Amino acid sequence: MMKHVLSIAGTDPSGGAGAAADCKTFCAHGCFALNVITAVVSQNTQGVRGYMDITPDLIASQIDAVFEDIDVDAVKIGMVSVPETIRVIADKLKQYQPPYIVIDPVMVATSGHRLLVPEAEQTLKEVLLPMADVLTPNLPEAEVLTGKSIESLHDMEEAAKAIAAMGAKAVLVKGGHRIADATDILFDGHDFHYYKGKRLESTSTHGTGCSLSSAIASNLANGLSLPDAVGAAKEYVFEGIAHAEPIGKGHGPIHHFYELYKKAGWTK
Template sequence: MKNVLTIAGSDSSGGAGIQADLKTFSAHGVFGMSVITAVTAQNTQGVFAVQDIDPDIIAKQIDAIFDDISVDAVKIGMVSQIPTIKIIAEKLREYAPEKLVVDPVMVSKSGYHLLNPDAELTLIQELLPLATVVTPNIPEAEVMSHRSIHTLEEMKDAAKAIFQMGAKNVLLKGGHLENDSTDILFTGKEFIPFSSARINTKNTHGTGCTLSSAIASNLARGMSIEQAIAQAKEYITIAIEHSLAIGKGVGPTHHFYSLYQKAGLLND
C-alpha cells in the first residue's frame, strides 16, 4: 500500500480539509497520514474561526512522519501564515518527497480568507518551486497571476504565468467559468483539457481538497500526471453527482459512493 500525507487545516464539519483528504485517500486505496496546520470552526454555512497551529508543532508532525514512514506523495492544502509556509517548505526541502500536490487554498466558499493576503507571495515563492502540480481555481489563479480570467484563452495565459513561478505542472480548474467547466493542465509544453458535465447541485463543499487529494493518491500509485488528473476528475464527478444534503448550507461530496455501491450499501 502506498502512503500519502496531507498537510492542511482541519474542518470540524468533515467535508473539506484534512477530513476530506483522509476520506479521499481511503477511497483510493492508499494509507493516509496528516499534518494539521490549523483548526477551523466551520460547517456547511461557513467558516467562523481559525486557530493556527504553532510552526514548531507543524515541524515536529512532519518530522514524526518522515522519520518513520515512507511517504509516496504529499498534498498541501490550507497554510494560512508566513511562518507556517516557511517551516513546511524548509521541511519538504529537507525530506524531498518525489510527488507534491499544492492546492493553494485562499478563500472559503463563504468568503473567509484561509490564506492571509500577506502570505500569498510567500506561498508562491516557497511552495510552488517544490510542486509536481499546483491546482488553483479561477479566483486563486487570478490572485496568483494578477489578471482577470473569463475565458479558456485567459485560463491558458494565467496557467503559463503560474508555470513560470516554478511548478512542474499547472492544473487550472474552470468550475467558476459561466458556460464551461473545463480544467486545463499546462505541462510547460502543451495544454491538456479535462472536460466534464456541470452538475446542478449546491453541495460542493470540499471539492478542491478532494480533487487535489485524489491526484496525490493517483501519483503515489504510479500514474502519470495526465492519468492521475483524468482519474481524479472521474472520481470527483461521481462524488459531486451523489453529494450529500447535510446541514443547512453547502453540503459535502460523497467520497465513498462507488465503494458503498459495490458493497451493496446503497438503494440506488
C-alpha cells in the first residue's frame, strides 16, 4: 500500500525548495504527498525576497484537515519561523502521534536570508526538537543549536551528541559545508554512522536540505531502517545534483525525478 507523507513547510514559487521540493521527493519515493503550509515565501534560485507567516489557527486547521481524513505514515517539518508556529505544530503532532517525525531545522536560506527569527530558536530547541525521530541540521545550524564551532569530524560527533541530549532521538549532522568532503554523521542515540560523499562542483544545490530530509521521511515510511533510510536519501540527493537540469539564474534545483526520467528514456 502506498504510504502517505506530510510536509509541514514554507512555499517556494520557483519549485526547488520548501513544500514543493518535499512533495516532489515524496512522489519520487512512491509515496503520496500531503502538505501543510507554514509561510508563503517569495524566493527563486537567486535568493529569498521576503515571506509572510500563516496564522497559527490556519496552520492548526490544515493539520486537522489532513489527519482527520488521511492516515499519515511520516511527517517532515521544514520552515517554522516564529514561536507561535512552532507551538501549534507541536501541539497538533502530540495530538495525532504520527509514526515518524523528521525535522529539518531551517534557520538560514542558502542565500543567507534568515528564516527563523532569533526569539524562535529557544522555542525550537525546547518544544519541537524533542519530538524529532531524526533532526537534520547542516553545520551552521548545528553550530547555532549547540553554540559551538564545528571544524572537524570529531566536532560533528560531539555536536550530534549534544543535540541528541536536547531530546531528539537521532541527529544527522550534514557535512555539505565542509571543504574537504561532504561526509554526514548520524548519531542514533547509541552509535555513529558515517556517510562519506564526493563533493560535486555544481550550482544545482537549491533545496538539497529539504530534499534530503524528505527522502529520509519517505524511506522511513516505506519501512527502511534509520541508517539505511539516511544512506538511500544521501544517494538520492547526490544523483539529483549530478543530473540536474540548468534552471534559473542562480542556484538551481536538483533533479527530483532523475530515476523516473531515466526509466522513461527521457534523460540525455
